[in-house]
Amino acid sequence: MATRIIPYWIVPVTLVHLPEIVALEQRIAAYPWQYALFQDELRAEWRQRSLHRVLLAPPDDRVVGFVFCRALVDNEWSLLNIGIVSELRGCGWGERLLRLVMRHSAKCEDATWLLEVAVTNRAARRLYEKCGLSVIGVRRGYYVSAAGHEDALVMQCLVRGNNP
Numbered sequence: 546m547a548t549r550i551i552p553y554w555i556v557p558v559t560l561v562h563l564p565e566i567v568a569l570e571q572r573i574a575a576y577p578w579q580y581a582l583f584q585d586e587l588r589a590e591w592r593q594r595s596l597h598r599v600l601l602a603p604p605d606d607r608v609v610g611f612v613f614c615r616a617l618v619d620n621e622w623s624l625l626n627i628g629i630v631s632e633l634r635g636c637g638w639g640e641r642l643l644r645l646v647m648r649h650s651a652k653c654e655d656a657t658w659l660l661e662v663a664v665t666n667r668a669a670r671r672l673y674e675k676c677g678l679s680v681i682g683v684r685r686g687y688y689v690s691a692a693g694h695e696d697a698l699v700m701q702c703l704v705r706g707n708n709p
C-alpha cells in the first residue's frame with residue numbers, strides 16, 4: 546500500500562528501488578550497508594515480518610529516503626536502517642517514515658521497538674527520541690569501521706496497538 550504526502554510518496558521497497566537506495570546509503574551513512582544486505586532484507590520469507598519503505602520525490606520519483614524494519618520475534622520490531630537525503634533533512638521526513646512504520650506495526654496488537662544508534666549520531670538520536678524511544682543501555686564497540694570502534698546506545702519503546 547502506498548501513502549501519498551503531497552507531492553511525495555511513501556511506498557514499500559522493491560528490488561527496483563535498491564540501486565538508488567544503495568547509492569544514497571553510500572553518500573550518507575557512517576557505516577554503510579552494501580547491496581547484498583539490502584537485498585537480503587527483501588527475501589520472500591521475511592515479507593510478512595518486514596516494514597521496508599521508500600520515500601519518492603517528484604517529478605521523477607527519485608529515491609530521497611528509506612526505512613528498513615523487521616520483526617525479529619513476535620511483535621518485537623527492530624529499526625535496521627533509515628536515511629534521508631541531506632537536502633531534505635530537518636523537514637520531518639525521517640519522523641514521518643518512522644511513525645508510519647511504527648503505527649503499522651501496532652495495527653492489531655502492542656509492538657515493541659528496539660534499535661541501536663551510534664553515540665555520536667545526534668540527529669538520529671533526536672529523531673528516535675521524538676518518536677518515543679528511550680535509551681535502555683550501551684553496547685561497547687558495537688560499530689566497527691576502518692577508523693576503529695564506536696559505542697552504540699540501545700533504544701526501546703512500546704507502541705500501543707488498537708486492541709481493546
Ligand SMILES: CC(C)(COP(=O)(O)OP(=O)(O)OC[C@H]1O[C@@H](n2cnc3c(N)ncnc32)[C@H](O)[C@@H]1OP(=O)(O)O)[C@@H](O)C(=O)NCCC(=O)NCCS
Nearest residue numbers: 573627628629634635636637638639640667668669671672
Ligand atoms: C537520522 C536522519 C534519518 C534524520 O532524518 P530527518 O528527516 O532529518 O529527521 P527529522 O527532520 O524528522 O528530525 C531530525 C531531528 O534531529 C535534529 N537534528 C538534526 N541534526 C542534528 C544534530 N546534529 N544534533 C542534534 N539534533 C539534530 C533536527 O533538528 C530534528 O529535531 P527537531 O524536530 O526537534 O528539530 C538523517 O539525519 C539521516 O539520514 N542521517 C544519516 C543516516 C543515519 O545516520 N541513519 C541512522 C542510522 S542508525
